[in-house]
Amino acid sequence: MLNFDYRRPESLDEALSLRKEWGGKSSLLMGGTDLFLAIEEEVRRPELLIDLKKIRALSGLEEKDGAVHIGAAVTYSELIHSDLVHQKLPGIWESSRLVASVGIRNSATMVGNICNAVPSAESATPLMIRDAVIHITSASGSRSVPAVEFFTGPRRTVVKDDEIVTSISVPLMKGKFGESYVKLGRYRGEDIAQVATAVLVDENWNYRIAYGAVGPVPMGIPGAEAVLKGKKPAADLIEKAKSEVLNTVSPIGDIRASKEYRLHMCAVMFEKAIDAAVSRMETGAPAYGARLI
Ligand SMILES: Cc1cc2nc3c(=O)[nH]c(=O)nc-3n(C[C@H](O)[C@H](O)[C@H](O)COP(=O)(O)OP(=O)(O)OC[C@H]3O[C@@H](n4cnc5c(N)ncnc54)[C@H](O)[C@@H]3O)c2cc1C
Numbered sequence: 001m002l003n004f005d006y007r008r009p010e011s012l013d014e015a016l017s018l019r020k021e022w023g024g025k026s027s028l029l030m031g032g033t034d035l036f037l038a039i040e041e042e043v044r045r046p047e048l049l050i051d052l053k054k055i056r057a058l059s060g061l062e063e064k065d066g067a068v069h070i071g072a073a074v075t076y077s078e079l080i081h082s083d084l085v086h087q088k089l090p091g092i093w094e095s096s097r098l099v100a101s102v103g104i105r106n107s108a109t110m111v112g113n114i115c116n117a118v119p120s121a122e123s124a125t126p127l128m129i130r131d132a133v134i135h136i137t138s139a140s141g142s143r144s145v146p147a148v149e150f151f152t153g154p155r156r157t158v159v160k161d162d163e164i165v166t167s168i169s170v171p172l173m174k175g176k177f178g179e180s181y182v183k184l185g186r187y188r189g190e191d192i193a194q195v196a197t198a199v200l201v202d203e204n205w206n207y208r209i210a211y212g213a214v215g216p217v218p219m220g221i222p223g224a225e226a227v228l229k230g231k232k233p234a235a236d237l238i239e240k241a242k243s244e245v246l247n248t249v250s251p252i253g254d255i256r257a258s259k260e261y262r263l264h265m266c267a268v269m270f271e272k273a274i275d276a277a278v279s280r281m282e283t284g285a286p287a288y289g290a291r292l293i
Helices: 012-025 035-040 076-080 083-088 090-098 111-116 126-129 222-228 235-248 259-283
Strands: 003-009 026-029 049-050 059-062 067-071 133-138 141-146 151-153 165-171 177-184 196-200 209-210
Touching: 012 026, 012 049, 012 165, 026 035, 035 111, 076 090, 083 090, 083 209, 090 177, 090 196, 111 126, 111 165, 126 177, 126 196, 126 209, 133 177, 141 151, 151 222, 165 177, 177 259, 196 259, 209 235, 209 259, 235 259
Parallel strands: 003 049, 026 049
Antiparallel strands: 059 067, 067 165, 133 141, 133 165, 177 196, 196 209
8 A cells, every 4th residue: 555644845945854854765746747657656665755846946947147947846838838948948848848748747847857767758858958957955065967967877867865956957059059859759649759859059060969768868979969060961971970879879679669660760860850950040940849750
């Protein structure tokens, strides 16, 4: 039988002292869209649930000091309805629209998504390509970890048992840029990614490329970024960069897709994602949110 205590602190300090006292026996609750399933399936057996939703300090969404700051309690619906996110973080806006369905997005948070840390987590790669930073606090101090260093294994992150993620900062881009997020699901609608590709290109032809669902953690593809660096992508460069992608990813076969299909789609989606990001930078089209696959 499921049996646990439940607390809903109204201040971060109160939550942090509960976290310090209960450590690994506690689980942090945001929207609960991942956590309740994990509890039901007995993957997680917390003795205490610390519900963070009432903590006002975690609910901010604002631009400040050259970055957009996303509080841990901000839901996907809030992100999608934010003009700030749409204009300044279009790749994050695009990917957020592809998470689950409206009902789930009304309670699911981006911080819950990355803390759950499945390899297909929708927000992981769009945050990685924007050099986002994750802010983490405990009763004894705070630290900030780049998104590229946050994931340590399937369902594992750098967050320790006495810590809480408080927010994510995404630096603003200077000059022109284009982004794209391409998600391959088995069907339209509520399905997690079989393969996901995120691309960022800036006006000096610097690229950031990341893949989700094709390895134990979401991964950047520095080899492909290096091949394309400083150049407008031509067919021969795309082929070389694609080889770097295929040499870096390590997909498995599971109920969603075979290993071979995932590898094939990594290559197909690479071209689509690069095309869309470059075209958006140069012409503004296709609009963010348009179907790319
Ligand atoms: C039907 C359905 C469809 C879905 N579709 C998608 C999809 O398309 N794409 C996708 O990526 N995901 C999908 N998900 C998964 C889920 O909705 C997301 O991962 C969601 O963003 C999790 O956020 P949450 O606020 O509900 O987190 P919760 O379930 O509350 O928490 C998730 C994990 O993060 C931890 N956590 C929460 N907040 C913090 C914090 N502040 N600090 C440290 N740890 C914390 C929790 O302890 C827990 O381990 C789907 C889920 C369902 C049920």
